[in-house]
Amino acid sequence: MLDFIIGYLRRVGLTFQRPQTTSAEMVPDEAQLRIVIVGAGLSGLATAISCAMAGHTVVVIEQAKELAEVGAGLQITPNASRLFQHWQLPSSLYASAAEPTALTVHKYTGQTLAHSPSFHTTIRAKYTSPFIDLHRVDLQQALYARAKALGVTFHLDERVDSLDFATTTVRTVSGRAVPGDLIVAADGLWSRCRECFLGRKDDPLPTGDLAYRIVLRAEDIRDEKLRTWVENPECHFWIGPGAHAVGYSMRGGSMYNLVLLVPDNLPPGVARQVGSVEEMRGLFEGWDPVLNQFLSYVDSVDKWKLMHHAEMETWVNEKSNLVFIGDACHPMLPYLAQGANSSLEDGAVLGGLLGYMKTKSQLPEILRLYESMRKSRGEAIVKETFKQRNDFHMCDGPEQERRDHIFLSQLGKEIKGAFPSRWTCPEVQPWLYGYDALKEVEKAVRLHPEVFSKVTPNL
Numbered sequence: 001m002l003d004f005i006i007g008y009l010r011r012v013g014l015t016f017q018r019p020q021t022t023s024a025e026m027v028p029d030e031a032q033l034r035i036v037i038v039g040a041g042l043s044g045l046a047t048a049i050s051c052a053m054a055g056h057t058v059v060v061i062e063q064a065k066e067l068a069e070v071g072a073g074l075q076i077t078p079n080a081s082r083l084f085q086h087w088q089l090p091s092s093l094y095a096s097a098a099e100p101t102a103l104t105v106h107k108y109t110g111q112t113l114a115h116s117p118s119f120h121t122t123i124r125a126k127y128t129s130p131f132i133d134l135h136r137v138d139l140q141q142a143l144y145a146r147a148k149a150l151g152v153t154f155h156l157d158e159r160v161d162s163l164d165f166a167t168t169t170v171r172t173v174s175g176r177a178v179p180g181d182l183i184v185a186a187d188g189l190w191s192r193c194r195e196c197f198l199g200r201k202d203d204p205l206p207t208g209d210l211a212y213r214i215v216l217r218a219e220d221i222r223d224e225k226l227r228t229w230v231e232n233p234e235c236h237f238w239i240g241p242g243a244h245a246v247g248y249s250m251r252g253g254s255m256y257n258l259v260l261l262v263p264d265n266l267p268p269g270v271a272r273q274v275g276s277v278e279e280m281r282g283l284f285e286g287w288d289p290v291l292n293q294f295l296s297y298v299d300s301v302d303k304w305k306l307m308h309h310a311e312m313e314t315w316v317n318e319k320s321n322l323v324f325i326g327d328a329c330h331p332m333l334p335y336l337a338q339g340a341n342s343s344l345e346d347g348a349v350l351g352g353l354l355g356y357m358k359t360k361s362q363l364p365e366i367l368r369l370y371e372s373m374r375k376s377r378g379e380a381i382v383k384e385t386f387k388q389r390n391d392f393h394m395c396d397g398p399e400q401e402r403r404d405h406i407f408l409s410q411l412g413k414e415i416k417g418a419f420p421s422r423w424t425c426p427e428v429q430p431w432l433y434g435y436d437a438l439k440e441v442e443k444a445v446r447l448h449p450e451v452f453s454k455v456t457p458n459l
């Protein structure tokens with residue numbers, strides 16, 4: 001309806017300022033795109049916000065009846081948290097988060113291998129933005145509300161079935177046809193858009209691991225020492241043969257999120273299944289008593305197969321009316337907590353670049369630029385997550401002893417050189433957390449006058 005009114009006012013020569021749109025780079029009318037985003041996951045919502053802030057018309061199509069991300073935690077690192085202010089997400093989002101004040105890696109026996117005290121202050125000082133742990137729903141709802149306030153249209157309960165590239169139209173199973181100028185494939189691991197683009201079935205591949213996802217409430221934890229652990233947010237890893245566990249507080253220390261990463265024993269083709277609590281506890285028998293104490297509070301659990309995909313040749317189709325973002329093009333192991341963070345970066349870069357459009361004819365070159373900025377980074381992060389698995393899942397033996405020697409030789413000191421935990425590794429953490437999507441956009445605009453100068457000669 002809003003689009004119709006804006007269109008009518010434009011036709012009769014009146015202009016209409018979109019509600020709460022603040023980007024300095026509002027595109028002129030002749031460059032305004034109608035962008036159809038498939039999927040309202042974190043990548044789709046981020047793209048919706050940044051494209052709407054740039055002044056484009058945005059429609060999101062989502063198969064779910066309502067937006068309710070899985071009830072689990074999410075670690076947001078500075079490369080994504082720095083975007084929240086730009087997107088004007090409400091400060092209440094921070095109130096519902098927890099900021100870990102230390103990050104510790106334990107051997108599965110409980111022995112401390114690495115410990116970063118004052119993790120929160122160090123991270124803020126290095127990257128000018130916090131590392132926070134959130135409940136997924138809190139972030140999703142904040143993004144959704146912001147997108148709606150920016151005038152984004154949502155079609156929920158609509159499953160996309162096919163894409164017509166000749167007319168840039170998205171068709172849903174129910175028969176709805178949504179035309180546009182650009183389709184953004186944000187439909188995750190089981191992307192239908194990816195299949196439409198490739199022209200064949202393309203199921204994700206098993207990584208060999210699965211995840212148990214657990215959320216505990218502090219009020220349900222009777223043991224005082226354990227409850228204090230939850231109420232004072234820190235981030236803990238336990239690493240052992242073929243498996244690891246990560247635990248952190250969220251919602252200001254009133255909830256605890258635990259993820260257990262273990263060898264996949266789900267049948268082929270099964271992506272998620274109710275798990276057995278006994279089987280889960282059995283896998284961690286003999287591990288740190290603190291971890292086992294947490295597991296004693298679990299009364300039901302789900303198992304999630306962790307999947308990935310081979311790299312795509314390109315993220316943009318030949319006609320330049322389809323572009324990929326998020327898990328649809330770079331699904332990864334969650335071992336560096338970068339899947340959502342890098343998806344939010346994708347959305348910020350795509351919308352940021354599209355904010356510099358002065359005519360629609362620039363779209364093909366801008367999409368190529370987006371791909372050149374994002375594909376190599378996304379794929380590098382994917383590779384790093386598999387390297388992290390190797391370092392965290394070592395079986396006891398000479399290789400593990402060498403790893404532990406590197407850990408222990410730096411315990412209590414400033415970490416130098418390659419480090420087996422990339423979470424604090426001085427060679428990996430800076431390129432993960434130091435990335436500033438908005439600055440990257442500005443840099444790209446400066447460095448690519450062939451794309452932008454003909455329409456922005458003063459850059």
Ligand SMILES: Cc1cc2nc3c(=O)[nH]c(=O)nc-3n(C[C@H](O)[C@H](O)[C@H](O)COP(=O)(O)OP(=O)(O)OC[C@H]3O[C@@H](n4cnc5c(N)ncnc54)[C@H](O)[C@@H]3O)c2cc1C
Pocket residue numbers: 038039040041042043044061062063064073074075076158159160161186187188189190191192211213259304325326327328334336337338339340341342343
């Ligand atoms: C155990 C675990 C822990 C993790 N922890 C972290 C973490 O701490 N930090 C982090 O950054 N990342 C983490 N991740 C990764 C992160 O969850 C994903 O990378 C991220 O959610 C991907 O977002 P997305 O929007 O690309 O895809 P999705 O979240 O999968 O969203 C895709 C959306 O598209 C919709 N859709 C799909 N097909 C269709 C269709 N045909 N028609 C219409 N709609 C459709 C879906 O319903 C969904 O809403 C974790 C992952 C796992 C498994």
